[in-house]
Amino acid sequence: MRAFRGEPSVYGDAQPAKRQAELKIEGLTLIFGGLMALNNVDLDVRNGEFLSIVGPNGAGKTSLLNSITGFYRPQKGRIIFNGEDIKGLRPHEVTKRGIGRTFQNIELFPGMSVLANIFLARHLYCNYRLAPASLFLPSIQKEEVRHRKIVEEIIDFLEMQPIRKRLVGSLPYGIRKRVELGRALALEPKLLILDEPFAGMTLEEKEEMVRFLREINRRWMQTTILVEHDMAVVMSISERIVVFNFGEKIAEGPPEVIKNHPEVIKAYLGEEA
Amino acid sequence: MRLRLRPCGNYKESYKEELPIFETDFGRISSLIGLILLFFVIPFVFGSYNLYVLNHVAIYAIAAVGLNILTGFTGQLSLGHGAFFGVGAYTASILMTRLHVPFLPSIFAGGVSTALVGLVFGIPSSRLKHLYLTISTLAGQLILEYIFINWESLTCGASGIILPKSTIFGFDLQTDRSFFYVIFIFFVIFLWIAKNIVRTKYGRAFIAIRDNDQAAEGMGIPIFRYKLISFAISSFYAGFAGALWATYVASISPEPFTFGLSIEFIAMIIIGGLGSITGSVFGATFITLLNEALSQGIGYLMNLKAFTGMVTIAPFREFIFGLVIVLFLIFEPKGLAEVWRIVKSSFKLWPFSY
Numbered sequence: 001m002r003a004f005r006g007e008p009s010v011y012g013d014a015q016p017a018k019r020q021a022e023l024k025i026e027g028l029t030l031i032f033g034g035l036m037a038l039n040n041v042d043l044d045v046r047n048g049e050f051l052s053i054v055g056p057n058g059a060g061k062t063s064l065l066n067s068i069t070g071f072y073r074p075q076k077g078r079i080i081f082n083g084e085d086i087k088g089l090r091p092h093e094v095t096k097r098g099i100g101r102t103f104q105n106i107e108l109f110p111g112m113s114v115l116a117n118i119f120l121a122r123h124l125y126c127n128y129r130l131a132p133a134s135l136f137l138p139s140i141q142k143e144e145v146r147h148r149k150i151v152e153e154i155i156d157f158l159e160m161q162p163i164r165k166r167l168v169g170s171l172p173y174g175i176r177k178r179v180e181l182g183r184a185l186a187l188e189p190k191l192l193i194l195d196e197p198f199a200g201m202t203l204e205e206k207e208e209m210v211r212f213l214r215e216i217n218r219r220w221m222q223t224t225i226l227v228e229h230d231m232a233v234v235m236s237i238s239e240r241i242v243v244f245n246f247g248e249k250i251a252e253g254p255p256e257v258i259k260n261h262p263e264v265i266k267a268y269l270g271e272e273a
Numbered sequence: 274m275r276l277r278l279r280p281c282g283n284y285k286e287s288y289k290e291e292l293p294i295f296e297t298d299f300g301r302i303s304s305l306i307g308l309i310l311l312f313f314v315i316p317f318v319f320g321s322y323n324l325y326v327l328n329h330v331a332i333y334a335i336a337a338v339g340l341n342i343l344t345g346f347t348g349q350l351s352l353g354h355g356a357f358f359g360v361g362a363y364t365a366s367i368l369m370t371r372l373h374v375p376f377l378p379s380i381f382a383g384g385v386s387t388a389l390v391g392l393v394f395g396i397p398s399s400r401l402k403h404l405y406l407t408i409s410t411l412a413g414q415l416i417l418e419y420i421f422i423n424w425e426s427l428t429c430g431a432s433g434i435i436l437p438k439s440t441i442f443g444f445d446l447q448t449d450r451s452f453f454y455v456i457f458i459f460f461v462i463f464l465w466i467a468k469n470i471v472r473t474k475y476g477r478a479f480i481a482i483r484d485n486d487q488a489a490e491g492m493g494i495p496i497f498r499y500k501l502i503s504f505a506i507s508s509f510y511a512g513f514a515g516a517l518w519a520t521y522v523a524s525i526s527p528e529p530f531t532f533g534l535s536i537e538f539i540a541m542i543i544i545g546g547l548g549s550i551t552g553s554v555f556g557a558t559f560i561t562l563l564n565e566a567l568s569q570g571i572g573y574l575m576n577l578k579a580f581t582g583m584v585t586i587a588p589f590r591e592f593i594f595g596l597v598i599v600l601f602l603i604f605e606p607k608g609l610a611e612v613w614r615i616v617k618s619s620f621k622l623w624p625f626s627y
């Protein structure tokens with residue numbers, strides 16, 4: 001196939017109104033048995049913003065993401081996405097409303113190729129029914145080819161051409177994280193949620209990932225929530241940072257402020273310093 | 274026109290070229306030759322008994338393809354496929370004898386009614402997974418068997434139903450040869466449809482649910498709905514095959530549609546290859562031929578003087594069956610489909626297959 005690094009047309013051509021994402025979380029509380037994973041959390045994510053969430057292990061970051069995407073069921077609070085309360089929706093319904101994610105412990109389909117993994121995420125946009133599909137009518141063929149092009153563009157964009165036909169299970173950890181990003185992008189999410197996408201990556205892989213995320217955010221206004229431990233990455237890429245500890249939000253602000261926030265230094269950065 | 278043969282690498286220039294089922298003209302030509310042999314040569318050179326065996330192969334293959342969609346592709350192991358086969362058989366038989374519905378609508382009704390029954394038995398899949406779901410399909414098998422035997426006013430119980438002769442567009446279907454045409458036309462059509470289903474979003478969703486249902490849901494796939502679709506397609510295939518079978522053998526009783534038949538279908542897809550449509554056909558062929566060979570062999574042994582009175586030789590069949598399945602699981606867990614792929618790819622580089 002062509003070897004050039006193009007723009008995915010799903011990004012290049014999309015009108016800003018279609019990619020509008022505003023998330024408002026109010027008083028979210030999630031309890032596991034006796035453990036308060038989230039305690040009365042308020043959080044705003046603005047359209048086009050790159051927001052990072054940091055905090056020590058067990059602070060509740062993944063729990064927050066899982067609550068937003070419908071995998072966990074918080075006991076209290078509201079999750080308003082583009083004006084609609086999405087709390088209590090099933091994960092596939094949340095995805096349909098325009099929230100796409102990656103998982104902390106990579107949840108790819110190891111027995112499928114890179115291509116097939118990303119193709120799967122086009123499911124929402126395959127507008128056809130069983131009867132014509134079972135006859136593989138020309139309209140279905142056209143639709144399949146259209147999605148195939150989009151998938152290839154995403155593969156080009158993330159510079160994965162050499163491995164497009166490889167089984168995901170055979171790829172190194174850092175590359176799998178990139179495949180998972182590609183799969184999330186194929187969902188054309190209004191809000192992109194990434195749970196520790198840099199974990200286990202080499203320095204070079206991290207640099208490339210930062211470049212992709214920055215480009216997606218700056219050029220195509222991709223609203224993004226990033227959960228990440230690597231403070232260097234977080235400081236360099238985020239517009240705003242939220243700090244969690246023990247299920248509570250303890251600080252919030254732009255990178256310069258967070259760097260010097262006493263609570264943050266005590267609760268989180270202090271551990272490493 | 275230039276023939277497209279199998280290249281050593283992937284040099285396709287457009288995505289459309291990757292869509293066809295047969296990638297090369299060689300594949301297309303050989304399948305065309307296969308079809309010509311199937312419809313214009315085999316029926317005339319094969320005797321009645323051989324056609325009878327082939328007809329059974331095709332009927333079981335249709336049912337096995339259905340089970341493979343549910344179990345091999347979607348990952349939901351069903352122990353009720355034998356009973357679903359029976360639901361189709363009974364539906365067609367009852368429609369033809371009681372309501373004098375013609376052959377074609379009856380066999381399609383067999384498929385549709387079984388799809389509905391399959392939907393009902395698929396409902397537990399919203400809550401149950403793995404072993405628990407499998408056990409609920411076993412319950413389905415037992416419930417249906419009970420209905421076949423005990424709802425006598427509908428099924429005539431153990432005495433069974435004799436079917437009238439089938440006609441299609443005014444032709445009497447009486448010989449093995451005339452049935453051969455009907456059965457194999459449906460066989461080809463249903464195989465093609467199954468191939469289409471698995472290469473579109475439905476197949477992708479099924480495989481995703483099988484491999485990682487949480488991730489599948491995260492990718493926007495309503496997994497319960499797709500499990501139900503898979504149950505419905507799978508049981509349609511079983512019911513349609515069962516209906517064809519009933520009209521072909523022209524008499525049915527509850528006896529064949531037991532748990533044992535369910536196991537045979539599972540054996541077919543394991544031996545043929547889980548998650549392979551073509552493999553299901555290989556598996557159905559293998560098991561049907563093995564069955565025939567064993568019953569011939571046992572018949573022969575029982576006629577020998579030395580064995581007279583040894584009725585206990587019957588379990589021999591089950592033993593061979595189990596042995597074959599275990600051997601396949603150990604030595605070729607991907608089934609005959611994998612063997613076929615290896616044979617094909619050694620042809621690919623022929624004569625330089627290094």
Ligand SMILES: Nc1ncnc2c1ncn2[C@@H]1O[C@H](COP(=O)(O)OP(=O)(O)O)[C@@H](O)[C@H]1O
Binds near residue numbers: 032035056058060061
């Ligand atoms: N499914 C679950 N069941 C029970 N406890 C959980 C579950 N998920 C997370 N927790 C608990 O909630 C707390 C927050 O975990 P998590 O959100 O994974 O933290 P983080 O992602 O910030 O490291 C931890 O104490 C964790 O043990």
Ligand SMILES: [Mg+2]
Binds near residue numbers: 062
């Ligand atoms: Mg986490």
